[in-house]
Amino acid sequence: MNTIVVGQLQRQFQDYIVSLYQQGYLDNQFTELRKLQDEGSPDFVAEVVSLFFDDCAKVINDMSTSLERPDHVDFKQVDSGVHQLKGSSSSVGARRVKNVCIAFKECCDVQNREGCLRCLQQVDYEYKMLKTKLQDLFNLEQQILQAGGTIPQVSMN
Amino acid sequence: MSKVETKMSKQTKPTETKKKLNVLIVDDDAINRTLHARIINQIGGVSKTAGNGEEAVILHRDGNASFDLILMDKEMPERDGASATKKLREMKVTSMIIGVTTLADNEEERAAFMEAGLNHCLAKPLSKENLLPLINHLLDA
Numbered sequence: 001m002n003t004i005v006v007g008q009l010q011r012q013f014q015d016y017i018v019s020l021y022q023q024g025y026l027d028n029q030f031t032e033l034r035k036l037q038d039e040g041s042p043d044f045v046a047e048v049v050s051l052f053f054d055d056c057a058k059v060i061n062d063m064s065t066s067l068e069r070p071d072h073v074d075f076k077q078v079d080s081g082v083h084q085l086k087g088s089s090s091s092v093g094a095r096r097v098k099n100v101c102i103a104f105k106e107c108c109d110v111q112n113r114e115g116c117l118r119c120l121q122q123v124d125y126e127y128k129m130l131k132t133k134l135q136d137l138f139n140l141e142q143q144i145l146q147a148g149g150t151i152p153q154v155s156m157n
Numbered sequence: 158m159s160k161v162e163t164k165m166s167k168q169t170k171p172t173e174t175k176k177k178l179n180v181l182i183v184d185d186d187a188i189n190r191t192l193h194a195r196i197i198n199q200i201g202g203v204s205k206t207a208g209n210g211e212e213a214v215i216l217h218r219d220g221n222a223s224f225d226l227i228l229m230d231k232e233m234p235e236r237d238g239a240s241a242t243k244k245l246r247e248m249k250v251t252s253m254i255i256g257v258t259t260l261a262d263n264e265e266e267r268a269a270f271m272e273a274g275l276n277h278c279l280a281k282p283l284s285k286e287n288l289l290p291l292i293n294h295l296l297d298a
Contacts, residue, residue: 029282032284036192036195038199047191048192050189052188053187055187087189087259088186088188088189089283090281091188091192091281091282092188099191129198
């Protein structure tokens with residue numbers, strides 16, 4: 001094990017994950033999620049966020065269909081999708097996605113189609129950004145493990 | 158502080174439930190089912206899942222289901238948490254049932270859910286920190 005390389009990678013990982021919290025991509029629930037990962041379930045976080053991103057893709061697609069025709073918007077279906085995304089984003093600590101969902105719900109409540117379309121675009125953007133960022137984070141984790149190191153626990157308190 | 162008090166204050170918090178629990182996790186969201194199953198695993202229990210309240214009721218219908226604890230989500234399709242809890246209590250199910258609500262639920266909604274026959278309610282997202290002491294407290298009761 002090259003301790004200098006491991007140390008550099010670990011610092012890079014810490015700095016990156018801290019930046020994700022500071023930029024509002026993640027909140028404390030992501031910390032809780034990481035606590036549930038251990039040697040018995042080494043890929044737990046990746047598996048859960050993968051479920052989340054699959055959910056996002058499907059729900060966003062369904063909501064897009066519901067919002068397509070200006071004269072025939074199914075706001076109940078859109079609201080249901082927003083509710084689901086808000087719940088799942090809260091569960092994984094996807095703070096920006098959750099915040100967009102809060103605004104999205106308000107647009108649904110007043111049946112504002114244009115507002116909903118803007119929120120839909122925003123939530124699509126935010127989940128894809130987060131997906132990219134977390135993939136980079138998981139890649140760093142893999143590099144640390146392959147170099148013989150351990151993943152640092154980062155406390156945001 | 159006396160020596161006894163010092164010793165007690167240094168005791169670590171429990172990391173597992175007082176007895177190994179067999180848990181049913183009832184939630185329509187796959188992510189929550191995965192998360193809650195992992196929490197239960199980490200506190201020393203084993204779990205089974207159901208995708209909604211109706212599935213939970215069906216599991217108990219033949220009388221062979223035996224869960225120490227049921228984590229019951231409030232909002233689910235087919236049969237919601239309150240209806241499922243009420244039905245299970247009518248079927249003489251004596252498992253501890255903890256209702257899982259959201260922060261958006263108000264006091265009246267939580268009270269109505271409790272009225273269905275819950276032992277307690279917790280708001281999502283669940284964590285080891287909020288679930289474990291509650292379970293141990295309910296086991297003591």
